Amino acid sequence: MSEAKDRSKHPCFNKETSGSCGRVHLPVAPGCNIQCNYCNRKYDCVNESRPGVTSAILPPDKAVEYLDEVLKKEPRITVVGIAGPGDPMAEAKRTIETIERINEKYPDMLYCLSSNGLALPEHVDRLAELGVTHVTVTMNAVDPEIGAKIYSWVRVGKVVYRGVEGARILLERQLESIRLLKAKGITVKVNSIIIPGVNDHHLIEVAKVAAELGADIQNLIPLHPTADTPFAGMEEPTKALIHELRAKGGELVPQMTHCKRCRADAVGLLCSDRSSELIPTLNKLAC
Ligand code: SF4
Numbered sequence: 001m002s003e004a005k006d007r008s009k010h011p012c013f014n015k016e017t018s019g020s021c022g023r024v025h026l027p028v029a030p031g032c033n034i035q036c037n038y039c040n041r042k043y044d045c046v047n048e049s050r051p052g053v054t055s056a057i058l059p060p061d062k063a064v065e066y067l068d069e070v071l072k073k074e075p076r077i078t079v080v081g082i083a084g085p086g087d088p089m090a091e092a093k094r095t096i097e098t099i100e101r102i103n104e105k106y107p108d109m110l111y112c113l114s115s116n117g118l119a120l121p122e123h124v125d126r127l128a129e130l131g132v133t134h135v136t137v138t139m140n141a142v143d144p145e146i147g148a149k150i151y152s153w154v155r156v157g158k159v160v161y162r163g164v165e166g167a168r169i170l171l172e173r174q175l176e177s178i179r180l181l182k183a184k185g186i187t188v189k190v191n192s193i194i195i196p197g198v199n200d201h202h203l204i205e206v207a208k209v210a211a212e213l214g215a216d217i218q219n220l221i222p223l224h225p226t227a228d229t230p231f232a233g234m235e236e237p238t239k240a241l242i243h244e245l246r247a248k249g250g251e252l253v254p255q256m257t258h259c260k261r262c263r264a265d266a267v268g269l270l271c272s273d274r275s276s277e278l279i280p281t282l283n284k285l286a287c
């Protein structure tokens with residue numbers, strides 16, 4: 001991995017640069033290998049801002065062309081991220097091809113991925129070779145009994161696992177992912193969704209494990225109950241609960257407090273998303 005890259009220019013990992021450095025999410029990864037009870041990727045709405053939503057899926061061979069257009073409109077982009085709308089590592093072929101293509105033209109960009117971790121371990125070496133600097137692993141529980149309440153199923157190859165067994169397999173892969181990423185010197189964020197009544201009492205334990213594994217930062221994200229999911233009727237966590245968890249978690253591992261829960265086709269500074277301006281370009285290239 002290029003050591004020369006200035007990692008401080010990632011606006012999510014460094015709040016100080018969030019007003020001057022931007023990111024683009026390339027929506028090249030539609031599929032997923034697990035089902036979280038809070039996730040619904042069926043909606044495709046330009047007005048909805050949350051992970052899993054994109055206006056179109058970008059083919060990997062159009063990624064450079066798209067980035068060229070993005071940079072004409074928003075030259076402050078310093079980070080190219082792949083955040084779905086599914087799981088980038090469940091779509092490893094598409095994700096890696098995208099980074100390979102972009103890396104040829106833009107080797108100095110910071111590259112960032114987010115994943116549930118299930119299919120991440122086998123790709124860590126290649127991601128490091130390609131200069132991926134930042135990876136987010138979403139880990140909502142470190143106890144499979146709790147994980148079983150969050151994940152409907154986990155698929156490895158053609159086998160689908162449910163309940164505690166699925167959650168245990170997922171957890172093992174997540175822990176291994178973080179270890180391997182840190183061994184390669186990659187900056188790691190652990191995302192954890194705060195799900196009241198399900199894992200809120202357990203998230204400090206997650207922070208503890210993240211810290212032990214050397215994760216650089218944790219992002220405790222409030223549940224956004226989404227229609228047509230098992231968690232649709234749940235309450236969002238209160239501000240007081242979020243604040244309390246971040247304060248306690250912050251004693252163990254630094255906390256991100258400025259996450260915007262971006263779309264899978266987000267573009268621009270965190271405070272001024274410009275994805276709607278790029279929708280025509282994205283749609284044209286997706287055809
Ligand atoms: Fe949705 Fe991500 Fe969970 Fe997959 S890992 S089901 S894309 S939230």
Ligand code: SF4
Binds near residue numbers: 023
């Ligand atoms: Fe950054 Fe949060 Fe947006 Fe991801 S969802 S790009 S961590 S602000």
